[in-house]
Amino acid sequence: MDTSSPAAFVNGGLLRMHVGRKVRAVIQVTRSDVGSVMGKSTDNRQLVVKGTPPVPLTSYVEVIGVAENDNSIQAEIWTNFGDTFDASSYDQLCQLANGEFKHLFL
Amino acid sequence: MFSSSQIDASVFSGGGFMPSQPSQLANSTPSPARSRDTQGLISVTVKQISEASQSGDEKSNFVIDGVDVTNVKVVGTVFNKNVRSSDIRFHLDDGTGRVECIRWVTENLDTREMDALEDGTYVRVNGHLQSFQGKKQLSAFSVRPVTNFDEVTCHFIECIHQHLQHSKVQSQGGGLSQPQMADSSLNTPVRGASNGYQPALMNDLSIQYSADGLKGFDKLVLNYLQQPSNIGREMGVHVDELSQQLKAPMEKIKDAIEFLEKEGLVYSSIDDYHYKAVEGC
Numbered sequence: 013m014d015t016s017s018p019a020a021f022v023n024g025g026l027l028r029m030h031v032g033r034k035v036r037a038v039i040q041v042t043r044s045d046v047g048s049v050m051g052k053s054t055d056n057r058q059l060v061v062k063g064t065p066p067v068p069l070t071s072y073v074e075v076i077g078v079a080e081n082d083n084s085i086q087a088e089i090w091t092n093f094g095d096t097f098d099a100s101s102y103d104q105l106c107q108l109a110n111g112e113f114k115h116l117f118l
Numbered sequence: 119m120f121s122s123s124q125i126d127a128s129v130f131s132g133g134g135f136m137p138s139q140p141s142q143l144a145n146s147t148p149s150p151a152r153s154r155d156t157q158g159l160i161s162v163t164v165k166q167i168s169e170a171s172q173s174g175d176e177k178s179n180f181v182i183d184g185v186d187v188t189n190v191k192v193v194g195t196v197f198n199k200n201v202r203s204s205d206i207r208f209h210l211d212d213g214t215g216r217v218e219c220i221r222w223v224t225e226n227l228d229t230r231e232m233d234a235l236e237d238g239t240y241v242r243v244n245g246h247l248q249s250f251q252g253k254k255q256l257s258a259f260s261v262r263p264v265t266n267f268d269e270v271t272c273h274f275i276e277c278i279h280q281h282l283q284h285s286k287v288q289s290q291g292g293g294l295s296q297p298q299m300a301d302s303s304l305n306t307p308v309r310g311a312s313n314g315y316q317p318a319l320m321n322d323l324s325i326q327y328s329a330d331g332l333k334g335f336d337k338l339v340l341n342y343l344q345q346p347s348n349i350g351r352e353m354g355v356h357v358d359e360l361s362q363q364l365k366a367p368m369e370k371i372k373d374a375i376e377f378l379e380k381e382g383l384v385y386s387s388i389d390d391y392h393y394k395a396v397e398g399c
Contacts, residue, residue, distance in 0.1 A: 018165065019213045021274075036213050058347045072267070089197070091240060093267040102271045114173070116163050117214045 018118050019076050021109040023102075024057025028082035029110065035085060036076045038093055038102050044069055054103035064086035072097040134162055160243060161276035163192045164215035167247065167254055180247050180254075185286035193242045193264065193273040196235050206232045209244055210256070219243055219256040234263060240264040242273070259332065287376070338364055339374040343395035354387030354394040 016026060019036040020026075027035065039051030039059055048062045049069070061075050070092040077087035109117045160184060170180040170187065179186045194212030208217045209276055210231060223229050235241055245258035339360060342348065348355050360371045375393055378384040384393050 018215055021213070074267070074270075081358050089195075089238070091238070093270075098268045098271060099178070101275070105274055108278055109274065113281065116277060116281055117165055117274075118165070 016078070020066070020072065021106045022053075022079070023055040024053035024059055025055050026106055026110050027053075027079050030079045031081055033079060034076070035079045036074060037085065037106075038072055038074045038097065038099065039100065040072055040097075041069055049073070049084045051118040054099040054106065058083065061087050063090065066090050066092060068092075071095040072099075092100055147314035159189045159191050160185070160187050160380050161273055161280055162218045162272070163277050164185075164192060164210070164212050165192070166214075166281070167192070167202060167217055167256075167278065168215055170247070170254070172249065180249075184283055184288040186283045189244065189271070191242065191244050192256070193240070193270055195237075196239050196241055197237055199232075199235065199237055201232070208235075208237075212239070217254065217256055219245060219258045219261070221258045221261055235261065235263060240267070240270065242269065272335055333374075333377075335364075335366070335370060336374045336377050339371065340378055340395060342382055344395060349395060352387075352392075357391050357393070360393075 017034050019034040020030050022030060022037045027037070028112040031079075035060070037053060039053055041049055041051045042058075043050040044065060048060055049063070049065050051059055051061060051073070053059050054078060060079045061077075062080075062084065063075070063077065063086060065073065072095065074091045074093050075085055075087035076089040076091075079084050080086050144162060147346050160182065166182055167180075167190065169298055170182045173179045173181045173186055179188055181187065192212055193211045197209045197211050197216065199208040200208065206221045206229075208219055208221075210219050221228060221232055223232070240263065242260075242262050242264055243256060243258050244260040245256040248255050248257055340365060342360060343355055357368065357371050359377065360366075360375075364371070375384060379386070379393075382396060384395050387394050
């Protein structure tokens with residue numbers, strides 16, 4: 013049983029609450045370069061994710077890593093989430109998981 | 119000929135319906151933390167598992183949110199997969215923590231199912247929560263890869279939903295028929311942009327379901343239409359006005375109107391957007 017290093021569900025707006033800590037986010041990829049990926053968070057903010065994305069990369073990808081600042085994540089784990097994904101539901105989940113129901117997650 | 123005074127309840131004793139015992143129907147209302155052998159599957163986060171307390175009885179069940187828990191569902195990624203002769207062990211990381219899972223392997227089907235799962239794969243695990251040497255573990259009877267990632271979102275929302283249901287029952291002391299609520303959430307399919315499910319969770323937290331069959335919100339709509347000033351309006355009330363006055367989205371208003379219309383409590387007046395309450399109800 014290990015609950016150390018939980019990753020907080022974040023969207024663009026919530027990222028700033030967890031700077032320096034482990035986070036998880038789903039982004040829609042807009043541009044993919046060597047060493048970093050630019051994408052849209054589930055609340056439509058631009059985020060930069062640094063690291064080595066998987067190849068091939070699907071439209072939606074979940075990244076788990078450390079929040080560097082309020083718009084960039086240093087990702088350790090990348091998971092392709094496919095080309096279709098319900099971003100608005102995920103966004104609402106982020107809000108619930110950081111708000112009223114934080115105790116179920118962190 | 120029988121006169122009416124000769125026919126009383128004793129004539130019917132010994133079988134058949136006993137009109138004076140309506141409480142027979144209600145005796146299946148369970149108490150909140152009643153331990154049952156056939157417990158449903160509860161969606162939980164690993165954090166919730168780590169905080170689960172052990173229930174006192176011999177069955178050595180766990181208690182989460184006041185409810186006896188035996189079987190749980192978790193969704194997360196596989197780590198440290200370890201294939202042994204009689205079982206396959208791995209840790210499941212769902213972002214809130216890690217829990218050890220054991221899949222007992224009895225036939226080739228089990229091994230094949232587990233072969234496909236590499237470290238880092240997202241899986242859904244259904245299993246029995248156990249304690250071994252002081253540590254909580256999951257004895258998995260089903261480990262399946264996630265293919266549609268909306269399932270991840272859906273699982274965590276289910277965790278929140280069931281947590282709310284169980285907590286509500288706890289504070290009300292068993293007033294709601296809690297198991298039915300839990301089961302209906304288990305039947306919720308994984309949907310895409312399912313507007314019907316998510317907003318309901320957000321908006322309905324403050325609206326209690328009344329016991330007399332009319333949901334709280336439908337009642338609000340009906341009450342508004344039944345106000346004397348609105349009954350008196352020949353043209354009826356426009357749905358936009360309902361939406362504004364009750365501060366609710368049009369979808370909700372339309373649903374309520376549809377329901378009330380079916381029940382014969384309201385009717386459309388000059389067009390499909392104007393409604394009036396049926397008088398004399």
